[in-house]
Amino acid sequence: MNEIPRHIQLSSVGSEQEYFRYPEDIREEFIQTDDIEFRDGSRVTAAEVWEYLTTVGPVKFPNLYDTSNLFTGRLSRDVTLPFTLKHNYLLMTMHERMTKAKAQGHPIVFVQGGQSVDPYYAAGAIALRPASTGIWARRQREGLTRNQDELEGQQDKQKAYNAISFEVCNSAGYEHIQEGNVPADMVAPYTALRCSDVSYGTEAHRHGPRSDQVKLLLVDYPLDHQKDKDWAIRYFADNVRRLIKNIDGLTGRTTTEDDLAREIKLHNEGRRLSVEIADLWWSAIDPPTNGKDRRDLFQLGGMEVHGDPVASLSILREAKGYIERRVRDGHKTKGVQDNAARLFVCGSCVFPNDYRCEEAGGIIVGNDNHWSDITTIINESGDPYYELAKGVLSYPYEQPLPERAKWTVEQIKKSRTDGVLFLYKWGCNTQSAIARLLVDEIKAQAGVPTIIIEDDMTRTQTEQLQNRVNAFIEMVS
Ligand code: SF4
Helix, strand or coil: CCCCCHHHHHHHCCCCCCECCCCHHHHHHHHCCCCEECCCCCEECHHHHHHHHHHHHHHHCHHHHECCCCCCCCCCCCCCCHHHHHHHHHHHCHHHHHHHHHHCCCCEEECCCCCCCHHHHHCCCEEECHHHHHHHHHCCCCCCCHHHHHHHHHHHHHHHHHHCCCCCCCCCCHHHHHCCCCCCCEECCECCCCCHHHHHHHHHHHHCCCCCCCEECCECCCCCCHHHCHHHHHHHHHHHHHHHHHHHHHHCCCCCHHHHHHHHHHHHHHHHHHHHHHHHHHHCCCCCCCHHHHHHHHHHCCCCCCCCHHHHHHHHHHHHHHHHHHHHCCCCCCCCCCCCEEEEEEECCCCCCHHHHHHCCEEEEEECCCHHHHCCCCCCCCCHHHHHHHHHCCCHHHCCHHHHHHHHHHHHHHCCCCEEEEEEECCCHHHHHHHHHHHHHHHHHHCCCEEEEEECCCCCCHHHHHHHHHHHHHHHC
């Protein structure tokens, strides 16, 4: 049995705290599975992962193991899918791993979510998207209960409202750069319009307290039919060259075209694997995993959440075989109801609780944000800068509305979706403006019910969102 720290046990008296534990009877089978490989050539065995998750993790991060309230769902309970344990291991060790990588000379660059990160890694940097920034910052705080962890998260957000603006959603994790919670060397996102939070954050950085220590560089992303204009592709390719040159200025090395071409190939493998896993997953009559694991698997092809593309790729390769077997054997996933209502999520940065959706008779089968860049495979022949720019400027999510709608409808049909949720945070200017137009097109072209829900600014009122989602599940079931 995993030990829960004594001060947590004491603070739990009377509050019926319950902690998730990995069952001992899966250990033998799990430790026979593959090692995780890392970018620096090191490896960790499955036995070491098991040891960490059952002895170190519960002591360092009891909040992640807390299953006692409505927020449940941080760790997947599907323990027979080795992917879930290894993914959790990588998330829990983010602080140690990133600190080590930084000490090995890899600069930390803050980037925009939903974009590929090939050029940052080609130049030897670590591209930290908003979610990963938050994970790193929070993994530095050990021994917190669920409530303590939530309160600290709230306090971080309040600092962001003060430092950036109260008009934005402040989900992008910029406060961790502003406060120096993670040792970023550069703020250098693609300036795709999708996220107003990143726009406000980068602007605030110009006069922020760390602007003299953390370099600002914008990778200028042209808009409006950008993928069809040769000048726009060349212009963005030049921006990527400038980005790589600036990272080279930090590392002291010279990144070559071959370095970029190699990195594109590596990331393409991740993107292809996620697309193949999605095709398998969607082909099954019964969902082969729960919704949380589906999202983690589909999104891992972006290879940026763990700050180590080699590690992400290593667990994704192994996971594909498990999904193939589950689909072939007609596996039924615990907690997912027969004939569950299949939901597709559009918009940015809001997700209902997968387990609560499944209890209500639904399951989330896909989402557009981030899937857009993963489904875009970069051409591996020719000038890597030009081909990368061409691919990045063609992301469906960043296209004018008719094209974004057309691609979204294709995903909805492939995933056999019964209903579409468009979700966004308060303060998300672009997605809130486009929501009505997009769902009207989806309804007209796919003929499925849709709903738009704006989420509030805090992390504590998730029930507001969930009860609306559950009512929608009831409607489409
Ligand atoms: S909800 Fe919108 S504005 Fe906020 S971080 Fe996400 S994309 Fe950006």
